[in-house]
Amino acid sequence: MNLDASPAIPCDTLVTASGILTQNARREVIRDGAVAISGGRIAAVGSRAELATAYAPAETLAMGxxxxxxxxxxxxxxxxxxxxxxxxxxLPIADWLHNHIWPVERLLTPEAVHLGALxxxxxxxxxxxxxxxxxxxxxxxxARAADTLGMRAVVGEGVLDFPTPSAKTPAEALDISRALFDHLRSHPRLSAMVVAHSPYAASDATLAACAALAREQDxxxxxxxxxxxxxxxxxxxKTGKRVIPHLHSLGILGKNCLLAHCVHVDDTDLDLLAATGTNVAHCPRSNAKLASGTAPIxxxxxxxxxxxxxxxxxxxxxxLNLFAEMGFASLGHKLASGDPTSFPARAALDAATLGGAACLGLPDIGAIVPGHHADLAVLSLTRPSMVPFFDAPSQLVYAASGAEVVLTMVAGRVVYRDGRFPNLDAAALFREVRDMAASLAAKRP
Ligand SMILES: [Zn+2]
Incomplete structure (x- = not known):
C-alpha cells in the first residue's frame, strides 16, 4: 500500500474506451483513454490508467x-x-415549399409538433x-420534447409575414419568441434564439424587429x-440588392447571426460575411435533394x-443524421470542385462539433476538454465498417453510418443506450407519430 498516494477524487462517472477523440486544440486522440465526469461536466480526460487511479467514480461505463x-x-x-x-x-424548392409543405404545416397543432419533435x-x-x-x-x-429526452437545444419560433399555425401576425410570433426567452432563461440545457424564416418570407420591418429582439436578448x-x-x-x-448585401444594409449580419444555406453567394457576399463575422449553417444533403446547389464552404x-x-x-x-451529413459534405465539395483536398474529413468533423458550438454561441460543447458539458457519443469499434481504425476523421466521415453509436450522453446523463431511451417508450411514440402523420397527410388540401 502506498501511503503517500493522494486520495482519489470522487466523481459521478468514469467513461473508459479504447479511444477518446477530444477535438481539443491539438485534435488529440487518446488511446486507451478515459473521461471523468462530475456535475454534468468533464472533470478530466486522459489515459485510463491515470484517471482510474486519480478518480473514485460512483459509476464506471467501461465501453471497451x-x-x-x-x-x-x-x-x-x-x-x-x-x-x-x-x-x-x-420536387423543385418553390413547388415543394408553396404547394406541399406550407399547406400541410397550416394543419399543425402543439400536440403534433411535440410528437414530431420527440x-x-x-x-x-x-x-x-x-x-x-x-x-x-x-x-x-x-423545447418540451428535447427536455423530456434530455437533449441540449436552442429553439426559436418562426417569424413570417403571413399567418403560421402558431401566430396570425409577425407581431404575435415575436411575442411568442419573447415569451420563449422568459420560459427558458434559467434552463440548464435549453435556450432560445430568434428565427425569421427568410428575407423572402419576412419584410424588412419584420427582419429589423427580429434583429432588435436578438440584440436585446444577446x-x-x-x-x-x-x-x-x-x-x-x-x-x-425587390430591394435593389442581392440577399447578403440586403441583410447587411438592415444591420443583420454579425457574430450573433447564423445564416442557413448560403448556397448562392459570390465573392463580394463572402467578403461581407467574413468582415461581419457572420456564421453559416451548411445543409449539404438538403441542398442536394432540392438541387439548390453547392454552397462555397x-x-x-x-x-x-x-x-x-x-x-x-x-x-x-x-x-437527421450528422454522419450522413459529414460524409456527403466532404464528398460533395470534392466532386463539385474537382479537388480532393477542398473539404477533408477533418473539416467535416470540425464543422459537426466545434463549428456547431461556435455558430450557436455555446463555447462549452463540441470538444472533450475539462470544464465542458459532458455531451458525448460512443461508437462501437467492433462493427465491420470500423475495422481497422487508423484515422478518426477518415473513419467517422467516410466509413461510419451513425448506426455504430451505442451510447449518447448529455450533461453527464445517459440519454440513449443500445436502442433504448431511458425516458421514452419508443415503440409507443412511433405508433402515435405514424397516426399523427397519417391524419395530417389525409387532411391536407
Ligand atoms: Zn431550413
Whole structure:
C-alpha cells in the first residue's frame, strides 16, 4: 500500500474506451483513454490508467473497443418535420415549399409538433447528436420534447409575414419568441434564439424587429438565406440588392447571426460575411435533394468564417443524421470542385462539433476538454465498417453510418443506450407519430 498516494477524487462517472477523440486544440486522440465526469461536466480526460487511479467514480461505463467523441451539433433543424418525412420528394424548392409543405404545416397543432419533435430527438440521439438548433412553430413544444429526452437545444419560433399555425401576425410570433426567452432563461440545457424564416418570407420591418429582439436578448438570430437559385434575382428586383448585401444594409449580419444555406453567394457576399463575422449553417444533403446547389464552404473556411453542419428538416433530407451529413459534405465539395483536398474529413468533423458550438454561441460543447458539458457519443469499434481504425476523421466521415453509436450522453446523463431511451417508450411514440402523420397527410388540401 502506498501511503503517500493522494486520495482519489470522487466523481459521478468514469467513461473508459479504447479511444477518446477530444477535438481539443491539438485534435488529440487518446488511446486507451478515459473521461471523468462530475456535475454534468468533464472533470478530466486522459489515459485510463491515470484517471482510474486519480478518480473514485460512483459509476464506471467501461465501453471497451469503442471511440468516445464529442456529441455532434446539428445547427439547422426543423425537428417536427419528421411528420412530413417522405410526404413530398423530388420536387423543385418553390413547388415543394408553396404547394406541399406550407399547406400541410397550416394543419399543425402543439400536440403534433411535440410528437414530431420527440421522434426527431430520438433519431438524433440514436446517431450521436446531442445538441440541435431548431426553427419552427410552437417552438415551446420542441423545447418540451428535447427536455423530456434530455437533449441540449436552442429553439426559436418562426417569424413570417403571413399567418403560421402558431401566430396570425409577425407581431404575435415575436411575442411568442419573447415569451420563449422568459420560459427558458434559467434552463440548464435549453435556450432560445430568434428565427425569421427568410428575407423572402419576412419584410424588412419584420427582419429589423427580429434583429432588435436578438440584440436585446444577446441571442442568436437565424434565418434561411441565399438557398434557392432565384433568391438573388428576386431580392435585386425587390430591394435593389442581392440577399447578403440586403441583410447587411438592415444591420443583420454579425457574430450573433447564423445564416442557413448560403448556397448562392459570390465573392463580394463572402467578403461581407467574413468582415461581419457572420456564421453559416451548411445543409449539404438538403441542398442536394432540392438541387439548390453547392454552397462555397471551402471559400468560407479560407476566409475564416465559422461553419456548422445542419440536417434541415426531415421533409428535405430525409434523415437527421450528422454522419450522413459529414460524409456527403466532404464528398460533395470534392466532386463539385474537382479537388480532393477542398473539404477533408477533418473539416467535416470540425464543422459537426466545434463549428456547431461556435455558430450557436455555446463555447462549452463540441470538444472533450475539462470544464465542458459532458455531451458525448460512443461508437462501437467492433462493427465491420470500423475495422481497422487508423484515422478518426477518415473513419467517422467516410466509413461510419451513425448506426455504430451505442451510447449518447448529455450533461453527464445517459440519454440513449443500445436502442433504448431511458425516458421514452419508443415503440409507443412511433405508433402515435405514424397516426399523427397519417391524419395530417389525409387532411391536407
Ligand atoms: Zn431550413
Amino acid at each position: 473497443q469503442a471511440l468516445v467523441l464529442p456529441g455532434l451539433v446539428n445547427a439547422h433543424a426543423h425537428a417536427a418535420m419528421t411528420l412530413f418525412r417522405g410526404l413530398a420528394d423530388d 421522434a426527431a430527438c430520438a433519431e438524433m440521439l440514436a446517431c450521436g447528436t446531442t445538441c440541435f438548433a431548431d426553427l419552427y412553430f410552437f417552438a415551446d413544444q420542441t 441571442a442568436v438570430f437565424t434565418l434561411h438565406a441565399a438557398e434557392g437559385v432565384t433568391e438573388n434575382a428576386d431580392s435585386l428586383k 471551402p471559400a468560407m473556411l479560407q476566409r475564416g468564417l465559422a461553419v456548422a453542419l445542419g440536417t434541415d428538416g426531415a421533409a428535405s433530407n430525409n434523415a
